[in-house]
Amino acid sequence: xxxxxxxxxxxxxxxxxxxxxxxxxxxxxxxxxxxxxxxxxxxxxxxxxxxxxxxxxxxxxxxxxxxxxxxxxxxxxxxxxxxxxxxxxxxxxxxxxxxxxxxxxxxxxxxxxxxxxxxxxxxxxxxxxxxxxxx
Amino acid sequence: xxxxxxxxxxxxxxxxxxxxxxxxxxxxxxxxxxxxxxxxxxxxxxxxxxxxxxxxxxxxxxxxxxxxxxxxxxxxxxxxxxxxxxxxxxxxxxxxxxxxxxxxxxxxxxxxxxxxxxxxxxxxxxxxxxxxxxxxxxxxxxxxxxxxxxxxxxxxxxxxxxxxxxxxxxxxxxxxxxxxxxxxxxxxxxxxxxxxxxxxxxxxxxxxxxxxxxxxxxxxxxxxxxxxxxxxxxxxxxxxxxxxxxxxxxxxxxxxxxxxxxxxxxxxxxxxxxxxxxxxxxxxxxxxxxxxxxxxxxxxxxxxxxxxxxxxxxxxxxxx
Numbered sequence: 001x002x003x004x005x006x007x008x009x010x011x012x013x014x015x016x017x018x019x020x021x022x023x024x025x026x027x028x029x030x031x032x033x034x035x036x037x038x039x040x041x042x043x044x045x046x047x048x049x050x051x052x053x054x055x056x057x058x059x060x061x062x063x064x065x066x067x068x069x070x071x072x073x074x075x076x077x078x079x080x081x082x083x084x085x086x087x088x089x090x091x092x093x094x095x096x097x098x099x100x101x102x103x104x105x106x107x108x109x110x111x112x113x114x115x116x117x118x119x120x121x122x123x124x125x126x127x128x129x130x131x132x133x134x135x
Numbered sequence: 136x137x138x139x140x141x142x143x144x145x146x147x148x149x150x151x152x153x154x155x156x157x158x159x160x161x162x163x164x165x166x167x168x169x170x171x172x173x174x175x176x177x178x179x180x181x182x183x184x185x186x187x188x189x190x191x192x193x194x195x196x197x198x199x200x201x202x203x204x205x206x207x208x209x210x211x212x213x214x215x216x217x218x219x220x221x222x223x224x225x226x227x228x229x230x231x232x233x234x235x236x237x238x239x240x241x242x243x244x245x246x247x248x249x250x251x252x253x254x255x256x257x258x259x260x261x262x263x264x265x266x267x268x269x270x271x272x273x274x275x276x277x278x279x280x281x282x283x284x285x286x287x288x289x290x291x292x293x294x295x296x297x298x299x300x301x302x303x304x305x306x307x308x309x310x311x312x313x314x315x316x317x318x319x320x321x322x323x324x325x326x327x328x329x330x331x332x333x334x335x336x337x338x339x340x341x342x343x344x345x346x347x348x349x350x351x352x353x354x355x356x357x358x359x360x361x362x363x364x365x366x367x368x369x370x371x372x373x374x375x376x377x378x379x380x381x382x383x384x385x386x387x388x389x390x391x392x393x394x395x396x397x398x399x400x401x402x403x404x405x406x407x408x409x410x411x412x413x414x415x416x417x418x419x420x421x422x423x424x425x426x427x428x429x430x431x432x433x434x435x436x437x438x439x440x441x442x443x444x445x446x447x448x449x450x451x452x453x454x455x
Contacts, residue, residue, distance in 0.1 A: 006181075008181050008182045008185060009182060009283070010179055010182045010183075010283040010286075010367070010368055010371055011175070011178060011179060011282070011283050012175070012178030012179065012181075012182075013178070013181055026351050026352075027351055027352040027356070028351055028352060031351070038348075038349055039192070039348045039349065040348065040349045040350075040351070041189055041192060041193070041348060041349070041350050041351070041357055042350070042351040042352075042357070043351070043352065043356060043357055043360045067189065067357070067360070067361065067364075069185065069188075069189055069192075071192075071348075076185055078182060078185055078186065078189075078364075080283055080287065080364070080367070
């Protein structure tokens with residue numbers, strides 16, 4: 001029995017694979033899915049999603065917001081901002097983080113967009129570090 | 136003079152020919168863009184379907200909680216989200232949308248409702264600002280290749296204003312893509328959203344046995360995180376649809392223009408050839424006339440040629 005994992009963004013399917021287990025961080029903390037999980041819908045936190053592939057390797061995905069839906073042996077991750085770990089650019093993320101921080105400290109009335117940018121950059125860096133540390 | 140006429144015609148033919156080249160190129164570009172827009176619309180479908188199916192699950196579990204985006208109020212002010220293009224040369228694409236929207240706006244004003252305008256595309260903005268309508272928001276450079284980020288930006292403003300009760304109903308007006316040959320103006324209620332049950336009923340109906348679903352943190356929280364995404368995704372698919380329609384309209388308009396140019400070129404070439412032949416005939420007649428005048432003492436000249444020539448000379452004199 002395998003889990004069918006799909007990462008779907010509004011602009012199109014991003015990633016799809018067969019896996020033995022998926023670990024995501026939902027509102028209450030990490031949650032793991034294996035085959036036979038009860039149907040589940042959760043709001044994802046900005047964090048990594050870990051997909052344990054059938055050949056024993058792991059795929060890391062940075063998800064900045066979105067949902068996970070599990071039904072049958074299908075895990076669907078819906079997110080409008082998600083990236084595969086190997087596609088992350090740490091330099092750009094760092095620069096974006098600095099920019100967001102500067103903008104927030106310069107502006108007391110910082111909008112939610114700025115905080116989201118900061119969070120996005122932080123998540124990217126975190127996922128990238130995990131990705132590099134593993135190799 | 137006949138020669139001058141020929142020159143003028145040739146110049147016109149050249150100009151029509153270069154116009155034809157341009158319209159032909161635009162037609163080809165539009166054709167590929169339609170194909171691309173259709174592919175993008177197809178790629179966007181899984182996400183939209185999945186969101187709808189999660190809403191189905193929520194509805195099935197009875198989580199149809201109240202949410203600001205579901206709030207039906209008495210309509211005092213209606214907002215129009217109008218999607219048009221930035222560029223013209225697309226036949227009746229823009230005017231169809233604008234006319235439908237303006238008609239509805241007039242009707243609503245007669246009912247005593249106020250209006251807000253949220254315009255996407257330069258054409259709508261030009262039209263409504265020229266007529267001194269009050270424009271609340273206008274966006275540009277979105278419709279050629281809409282991205283999800285574009286949809287998110289517009290949806291965010293609309294949601295914010297709707298939740299602040301700035302307006303009580305939102306209508307979405309755009310050209311719906313039916314097929315390559317058919318697009319029609321669609322006017323849809325965008326907000327408030329119809330009840331969760333209705334949304335679910337419009338879905339694929341693949342909802343699993345309801346009670347089985349677990350929601351985290353809670354059905355209500357999932358719903359309130361989900362609805363804005365649903366609104367964004369609906370706007371995104373409308374933008375993609377409008378973009379496919381725009382390119383299809385432009386393709387058709389440009390094809391008509393190319394055909395017309397071709398027809399015009401045929402007509403002008405015919406006129407030009409006639410003018411050239413006339414000029415040659417006149418020249419020959421002049422030479423013959425000249426030769427005859429020089430050798431006029433000789434009586435070898437045949438009478439009918441002589442008659443014809445006098446007649447012709449008279450005719451040209453009349454003309455000049």
